[in-house]
Amino acid sequence: MSDERPKGRIVVQLFPALKDLTRRGLAGWVILAGATVVSLIAIMTVISPWISPYNPIDINVGPILSPPSSQHPLGTNHLGQDMLSRVYSGGAIMFQVAILSVTVCIVVGVPIGLFASYTGGYTDKVASLVMDSIYAFPGLVLAIAIAAMLGPGVVNMALSIAVVYVPSYFRIIRSQVLTIKELPYAEAARMMGATGRSTLFSYILPNVIPSIVAVATINFADAILTAAGLTFVGLGLPISTPDWGWDLTYGRRLLTSGTWWVITFPGLMVVLLALGFTLMGEGLSELFNPRLQR
Amino acid sequence: MSLRSYIIARILLTIPMIMLLLTFVFLVVRVLPGDPASLHFEKQVDPQLLLQFKRRLGLDKPLEIQYIDYLSGLLRGDFGKSMQDFSPVSQQIFSAFPATLELAIWATIIMISVGVVLGVQASRSYNSLPDHSIRVFGTASYAIPVFFLGEVMIMIFAIYLHLFPAGDRIYAGMEPTGLTIGDMHWKSGLYVMDSILEGNPEKLLMSVRYLFLPSLTLGMVLCGIFVRLTRGNMLETLQLDFVTAARARGLKERTVVYGYALRNAFLPILTMMGLQFAALLAGAVLTETTFSWPGLGRYLVDRITFRDYTAIQGVVVFFGLVVAIVSLAVDILYAYLDPRIRF
Amino acid sequence: MPLLDIQSLVVEYHTVRANVKAVDRVSLSMEKGRTLGLVGESGCGKSTLGLSTVRLVPPPGKIVRGHITLDGIDVVNCPDEEIRRVRGKRVGYIFQDPMTSLNPVKKIGDHFVEIIQTHEPEVTEEDALKRGKDMLERLGILPERIGDFPHQFSGGMRQRVMIGLALVLGPDLLIADEPTTSLDVIVEAQIIELLKELKESLGLTLILITHNIGIVAETADRVAVMYAGRIAELGETYSLFEKPLHPYTQALLNSVPNITKKGQVLSWIPGAPPDLAEPPVGCLYHPRCAYAFDRCKKEEPLLLRHDDSEVACHLYDKR
Numbered sequence: 015m016s017d018e019r020p021k022g023r024i025v026v027q028l029f030p031a032l033k034d035l036t037r038r039g040l041a042g043w044v045i046l047a048g049a050t051v052v053s054l055i056a057i058m059t060v061i062s063p064w065i066s067p068y069n070p071i072d073i074n075v076g077p078i079l080s081p082p083s084s085q086h087p088l089g090t091n092h093l094g095q096d097m098l099s100r101v102y103s104g105g106a107i108m109f110q111v112a113i114l115s116v117t118v119c120i121v122v123g124v125p126i127g128l129f130a131s132y133t134g135g136y137t138d139k140v141a142s143l144v145m146d147s148i149y150a151f152p153g154l155v156l157a158i159a160i161a162a163m164l165g166p167g168v169v170n171m172a173l174s175i176a177v178v179y180v181p182s183y184f185r186i187i188r189s190q191v192l193t194i195k196e197l198p199y200a201e202a203a204r205m206m207g208a209t210g211r212s213t214l215f216s217y218i219l220p221n222v223i224p225s226i227v228a229v230a231t232i233n234f235a236d237a238i239l240t241a242a243g244l245t246f247v248g249l250g251l252p253i254s255t256p257d258w259g260w261d262l263t264y265g266r267r268l269l270t271s272g273t274w275w276v277i278t279f280p281g282l283m284v285v286l287l288a289l290g291f292t293l294m295g296e297g298l299s300e301l302f303n304p305r306l307q308r
Numbered sequence: 309m310s311l312r313s314y315i316i317a318r319i320l321l322t323i324p325m326i327m328l329l330l331t332f333v334f335l336v337v338r339v340l341p342g343d344p345a346s347l348h349f350e351k352q353v354d355p356q357l358l359l360q361f362k363r364r365l366g367l368d369k370p371l372e373i374q375y376i377d378y379l380s381g382l383l384r385g386d387f388g389k390s391m392q393d394f395s396p397v398s399q400q401i402f403s404a405f406p407a408t409l410e411l412a413i414w415a416t417i418i419m420i421s422v423g424v425v426l427g428v429q430a431s432r433s434y435n436s437l438p439d440h441s442i443r444v445f446g447t448a449s450y451a452i453p454v455f456f457l458g459e460v461m462i463m464i465f466a467i468y469l470h471l472f473p474a475g476d477r478i479y480a481g482m483e484p485t486g487l488t489i490g491d492m493h494w495k496s497g498l499y500v501m502d503s504i505l506e507g508n509p510e511k512l513l514m515s516v517r518y519l520f521l522p523s524l525t526l527g528m529v530l531c532g533i534f535v536r537l538t539r540g541n542m543l544e545t546l547q548l549d550f551v552t553a554a555r556a557r558g559l560k561e562r563t564v565v566y567g568y569a570l571r572n573a574f575l576p577i578l579t580m581m582g583l584q585f586a587a588l589l590a591g592a593v594l595t596e597t598t599f600s601w602p603g604l605g606r607y608l609v610d611r612i613t614f615r616d617y618t619a620i621q622g623v624v625v626f627f628g629l630v631v632a633i634v635s636l637a638v639d640i641l642y643a644y645l646d647p648r649i650r651f
Numbered sequence: 652m653p654l655l656d657i658q659s660l661v662v663e664y665h666t667v668r669a670n671v672k673a674v675d676r677v678s679l680s681m682e683k684g685r686t687l688g689l690v691g692e693s694g695c696g697k698s699t700l701g702l703s704t705v706r707l708v709p710p711p712g713k714i715v716r717g718h719i720t721l722d723g724i725d726v727v728n729c730p731d732e733e734i735r736r737v738r739g740k741r742v743g744y745i746f747q748d749p750m751t752s753l754n755p756v757k758k759i760g761d762h763f764v765e766i767i768q769t770h771e772p773e774v775t776e777e778d779a780l781k782r783g784k785d786m787l788e789r790l791g792i793l794p795e796r797i798g799d800f801p802h803q804f805s806g807g808m809r810q811r812v813m814i815g816l817a818l819v820l821g822p823d824l825l826i827a828d829e830p831t832t833s834l835d836v837i838v839e840a841q842i843i844e845l846l847k848e849l850k851e852s853l854g855l856t857l858i859l860i861t862h863n864i865g866i867v868a869e870t871a872d873r874v875a876v877m878y879a880g881r882i883a884e885l886g887e888t889y890s891l892f893e894k895p896l897h898p899y900t901q902a903l904l905n906s907v908p909n910i911t912k913k914g915q916v917l918s919w920i921p922g923a924p925p926d927l928a929e930p931p932v933g934c935l936y937h938p939r940c941a942y943a944f945d946r947c948k949k950e951e952p953l954l955l956r957h958d959d960s961e962v963a964c965h966l967y968d969k970r
Contacts, residue, residue, distance in 0.1 A: 150325070151627075153590050155624055235451060281459070284453055292447055296447050
């Protein structure tokens with residue numbers, strides 16, 4: 015392999031990789047579409063401080079509850095906050111919670127999955143039992159229970175969500191490891207005297223990574239939806255932070271009085287973001303485990 | 309393996325899982341935050357009052373004793389006491405559960421009908437625009453937060469079009485009374501069934517009207533996986549010989565598709581139903597909140613607002629038990645229907 | 652007017668890898684009352700050809716070009732309803748595996764009632780069952796067994812049931828796709844006898860698709876040999892067996908063990924059929940052909956007349 019520095023390699027490989035995606039049929043396009051949506055929203059969130067017409071937290075920047083107009087293209091809410099600015103920056107919390115929970119899931123779930131399934135025996139059985147119990151439980155309910163006890167905050171929300179989704183990683187890694195463990199080249203490596211740990215890292219881990227990526231993308235989507243759900247039942251964050259979840263929750267109460275714009279736009283953003291990740295995840299799964307082609 | 313040994317083995321497997329679940333909930337509620345009792349009160353509280361409060365709820369005892377009390381209580385059907393008024397949580401659970409059950413049943417009906425019909429349609433027009441649109445719908449529907457969809461439904465159908473009510477389960481005072489024979493009354497708690505038993509068409513219509521939007525919302529959000537599952541199975545089955553042979557006999561497409569091919573696809577759909585049950589309950593929590601549906605989900609959310617941690621514990625445990633039992637039942641049913649599955 | 656006329660038919664299977672031409676520019680016609688044997692190796696396209704005559708090629712297969720006229724009907728372009736009415740009533744189809752071709756949860760009687768009532772809705776269930784029973788009797792099965800399920804029959808009897816279902820509405824054309832492949836030799840002989848007898852008494856036009864040249868010799872007037880989606884040779888049975896023209900036909904006939912020839916060394920055709928996703932240039936058979944010369948590697952041979960037969964081979968193409 016060449017000695018290019020890793021950063022350069024990634025960038026150089028990114029564009030051909032993207033082009034390669036379009037050649038992979040429908041799945042490739044789906045991934046590309048999802049990735050585009052996600053990137054656009056991410057960019058929008060990042061540059062929001064520069065493009066927001068008003069500070070999203072400032073109250074009374076306009077008349078309370080005014081419908082979409084030229085000054086406030088997306089209207090204002092009951093506190094007189096500008097909805098457009100809130101939509102621009104409301105994704106930040108979602109991204110933070112999602113990234114944090116996915117990271118925790120991977121950091122916790124992947125090693126446990128690798129270790130337990132590779133070692134086999136009791137460790138595997140016990141770990142599987144624990145993971146299956148969590149997996150079988152209604153996700154949101156568990157997250158609610160944990161979030162309720164931990165209290166509000168980004169970290170706590172992320173942790174509650176992480177606990178719910180760790181089993182998904184565990185399962186997929188376990189099934190992959192069990193398959194790979196039996197494959198000839200893993201056996202060959204063992205016969206050549208490779209130690210358990212090195213087999214694990216150099217042989218099994220690289221093959222498991224595609225599945226992890228696929229699960230992680232879908233996990234992102236789930237994390238966003240669960241975060242919105244947690245906020246909806248009141249376990250979210252302090253009011254002042256701009257958050258689509260909060261707008262959804264408050265917007266609800268305003269609906270009966272005919273104020274539709276507070277809930278609709280943030281809601282659409284959540285849908286788009288979750289959709290983007292879901293499309294990416296589905297496309298990736300299709301790519302890595304193609305369904306039977308007739 | 310015979311059916312009986314499978315059932316026994318499966319039950320034996322469920323027991324440790326339930327134990328783990330119960331222990332996990334216990335740890336989360338009693339251990340995680342430190343002291344659920346003081347957490348309940350927002351401000352500082354007189355230590356004497358706090359101790360009395362704890363004593364009434366059994367929260368002053370050492371953790372191990374609390375754990376044993378908790379488990380033995382569950383065996384007796386005691387899900388703890390509410391922090392708000394010390395009333396038994398089980399009472400609330402059993403009065404609120406039928407509403408959730410009814411919602412779940414109807415949502416399942418919609419979920420399966422929409423999912424299967426769309427899946428079949430997609431498989432019949434393979435690789436065409438309808439097929440791709442349906443597939444996209446199947447993937448995308450899950451990405452919509454159920455409460456957002458619910459609000460949109462309310463906005464359109466209830467507020468603008470005035471076709472359906474915006475919330476609640478039925479007009480006050482119109483609850484169906486169920487079966488009455490002489491002095492004996494029996495209610496199932498499921499309004500549709502009860503109004504039929506009562507023989508009251510007005511209440512039946514009303515129950516359905518109130519049920520429609522919530523179950524439609526919940527069903528739509530979860531149907532995606534069924535769309536994809538049905539489509540996949542049908543595509544495989546439609547290739548099989550006896551389908552081609554049936555077509556060669558000139559049988560109508562509809563007969564071939566629904567009568568022959570769908571039969572085969574059915575069993576996996578049944579399993580998936582079992583797997584989706586947990587997701588159904590989770591979705592029900594949000595749906596009930598959105599539509600002010602008086603079920604267990606809304607009760608849970610209520611209790612969160614009141615920081616009633618012991619009640620939250622009771623409800624969460626109940627949810628877990630219901631899911632465990634339903635999974636067990638589905639697994640056994642599936643093994644009965646398909647002898648290949650018994651391990 | 653031929654009963655069935657196929658002109659330059661092309662059927663492709665669209666897969667992710669490539670578009671595979673399962674049937675490539677095949678032209679064929681069947682006069683009423685004649686019998687055609689369609690032979691070739693597995694994967695040569697004969698089944699696909701059979702299925703195309705009633706537009707039953709399963710996706711991802713598609714009839715891409717060409718014309719098929721069946722008793723005046725344009726099979727390729729006619730509306731769905733029209734071709735559906737043809738199937739079962741004007742054309743009977745028999746498949747290879749009777750076990751998977753019959754609906755396991757339906758009684759035989761129900762199969763008959765279903766097909767009869769689909770095409771002739773006025774017929775009562777009682778009458779339909781009667782016709783079914785008569786048919787079973789004709790085929791050598793006890794009529795009382797009309798109430799049994801498919802799995803209660805042996806392989807040979809199931810195949811008879813299939814034949815019964817295919818013929819009960821009195822079609823003019825019968826297509827049998829490997830009807831005896833899943834049966835043992837003795838039962839095979841019985842079924843072939845049955846087919847011959849029915850053909851005579853009902854005046855059927857028969858297309859017999861098989862890889863077994865033996866049964867073709869017994870039953871067919873004409874034989875078409877297919878290779879890799881094309882027709883290699885087409886001729887009267889007697890001439891083809893006496894004097895096979897195409898090298899492939901010759902090799903096929905040579906590979907059939909002959910119990911009367913003493914000291915015969917079994918021969919076979921070296922190589923394997925081509926990968927239709929990436930077909931060789933020129934004649935598709937040339938990599939395995941003992942007589943291949945330069946032209947074979949570059950140019951595809953056309954199906955041309957030679958005496959009374961048609962053959963697609965440069966050996967006979969004197970242009």
